[in-house]
Amino acid sequence: MSFLANIFARRQQSSSVAKDRLQILLAHERSAGGESGESDLIRQLHKEIMEVIARHVAVDQDKVQIKVDRGSGCSMLEIDVEVPQELSGKRTS
Amino acid sequence: MSKVLVVTSGKGGVGKTTSTAALGAALAQSGQNVVVVDFDVGLRNLDLVMGAERRVVFDLINVVQGDARLSQALIRDKRCETLSILPASQTRDKDALTSEGVARVMDELREKFDWVICDSPAGIERGAQLAMYHADMAVIVTNPEVSSVRDSDRIIGLLDSKTKKAEQGEKVDKHLLLTRYDPARAARKEMLSVEDVLEILSIPLLGIVPESEDVLKSSNVGAPVTLAAPTSLPARAYFEAARRLSGEKLEVSVPVEKRGFLDWLFKRDA
Numbered sequence: 152m153s154f155l156a157n158i159f160a161r162r163q164q165s166s167s168v169a170k171d172r173l174q175i176l177l178a179h180e181r182s183a184g185g186e187s188g189e190s191d192l193i194r195q196l197h198k199e200i201m202e203v204i205a206r207h208v209a210v211d212q213d214k215v216q217i218k219v220d221r222g223s224g225c226s227m228l229e230i231d232v233e234v235p236q237e238l239s240g241k242r243t244s
Numbered sequence: 245m246s247k248v249l250v251v252t253s254g255k256g257g258v259g260k261t262t263s264t265a266a267l268g269a270a271l272a273q274s275g276q277n278v279v280v281v282d283f284d285v286g287l288r289n290l291d292l293v294m295g296a297e298r299r300v301v302f303d304l305i306n307v308v309q310g311d312a313r314l315s316q317a318l319i320r321d322k323r324c325e326t327l328s329i330l331p332a333s334q335t336r337d338k339d340a341l342t343s344e345g346v347a348r349v350m351d352e353l354r355e356k357f358d359w360v361i362c363d364s365p366a367g368i369e370r371g372a373q374l375a376m377y378h379a380d381m382a383v384i385v386t387n388p389e390v391s392s393v394r395d396s397d398r399i400i401g402l403l404d405s406k407t408k409k410a411e412q413g414e415k416v417d418k419h420l421l422l423t424r425y426d427p428a429r430a431a432r433k434e435m436l437s438v439e440d441v442l443e444i445l446s447i448p449l450l451g452i453v454p455e456s457e458d459v460l461k462s463s464n465v466g467a468p469v470t471l472a473a474p475t476s477l478p479a480r481a482y483f484e485a486a487r488r489l490s491g492e493k494l495e496v497s498v499p500v501e502k503r504g505f506l507d508w509l510f511k512r513d514a
């Protein structure tokens with residue numbers, strides 16, 4: 152591209168970024184009983200996954216991190232559980 | 245010593261959420277640990293302005309009700325690691341925010357952060373009063389027009405009577421932030437001047453944030469203006485305001501654009 156074209160090339164307009172963000176957000180807020188439906192699902196998944204883990208390991212609730220990333224079409228749910236030292240020690244020895 | 249700061253106004257739409265995000269980010273960019281807390285239950289927007297809307301799992305009410313740990317509800321900013329956000333609930337009942345629950349969460353936040361910045365809902369009712377109750381400091385966001393100044397005066401009255409500090413016979417440290425200021429209209433005397441507003445409200449001036457398209461562009465992309473456009477006039481005003489909040493003595497000036505030919509040539513729309 153020429154020097155001039157480079158100078159006058161524009162980054163993606165901020166309004167189109169705004170539109171994309173809103174479309175993703177609103178799709179989630181409107182689906183499956185709205186945003187509260189979605190958070191209820193996450194809470195349920197979290198609870199049941201933790202029950203399974205608790206059968207094997209004593210976990211501290213403060214050492215459990217839950218993250219979501221809502222995308223277009225799908226979301227990522229990430230649950231990080233810090234496994235206590237003694238247990239990971241036993242495994243390696 | 246951690247500080248609880250409420251960003252409030254009485255009148256709606258004057259720039260509280262914009263200012264919470266920008267001041268919070270500016271303080272965090274200077275290396276201090278900052279959390280911004282959305283008190284606008286039912287109409288949360290701080291998550292959108294900060295670009296965290298896709299990552300909200302739990303909110304303030306979940307923490308107040310014990311459904312989630314504070315650490316699980318806090319969302320750390322992707323661009324600035326000393327900045328976190330605690331979102332408001334979008335759907336739950338406002339009355340779920342009990343004063344005892346809020347008090348407990350505020351204590352916990354004070355332990356973790358240098359600054360706890362509360363974005364107040366508009367109005368003077370319960371929501372606004374809960375947001376200000378624990379404040380050590382207040383930023384009163386005011387636009388240079390009559391109804392905004394009048395509402396700011398009422399909010400100042402509440403800060404002096406309905407806060408924990410007031411109940412203990414102390415004072416909340418109050419600062420005026422004049423936003424959406426248009427120097428051209430002020431010059432034509434179509435808008436209340438800075439001096440007029442200061443004379444009427446008689447609280448110290450924290451800064452003057454000009455009306456600017458950079459604010460809108462930043463909220464479009466989901467970033468506080470101090471992160472998205474750090475050299476813009478509104479960002480500079482917020483950076484200076486943040487330094488004043490941290491105790492620096494800086495003269496407040498009316499922001500004016502100094503644009504050279506190169507700036508013009510390379511200025512691109514975002």
Ligand SMILES: Nc1ncnc2c1ncn2[C@@H]1O[C@H](COP(=O)(O)OP(=O)(O)OP(=O)(O)O)[C@@H](O)[C@H]1O
Binds near residue numbers: 260261284425459
């Ligand atoms: N300095 C500025 N220049 C241009 N636009 C601005 C400026 N400050 C705020 N705005 C715009 O004004 C509108 C209201 O701002 P904001 O949401 O921050 O106000 P608020 O006081 O939080 O409103 P509410 O009372 O509804 O919570 C937004 O569209 C925002 O982009």
Ligand SMILES: [Mg+2]
Binds near residue numbers: 260
């Ligand atoms: Mg707001």
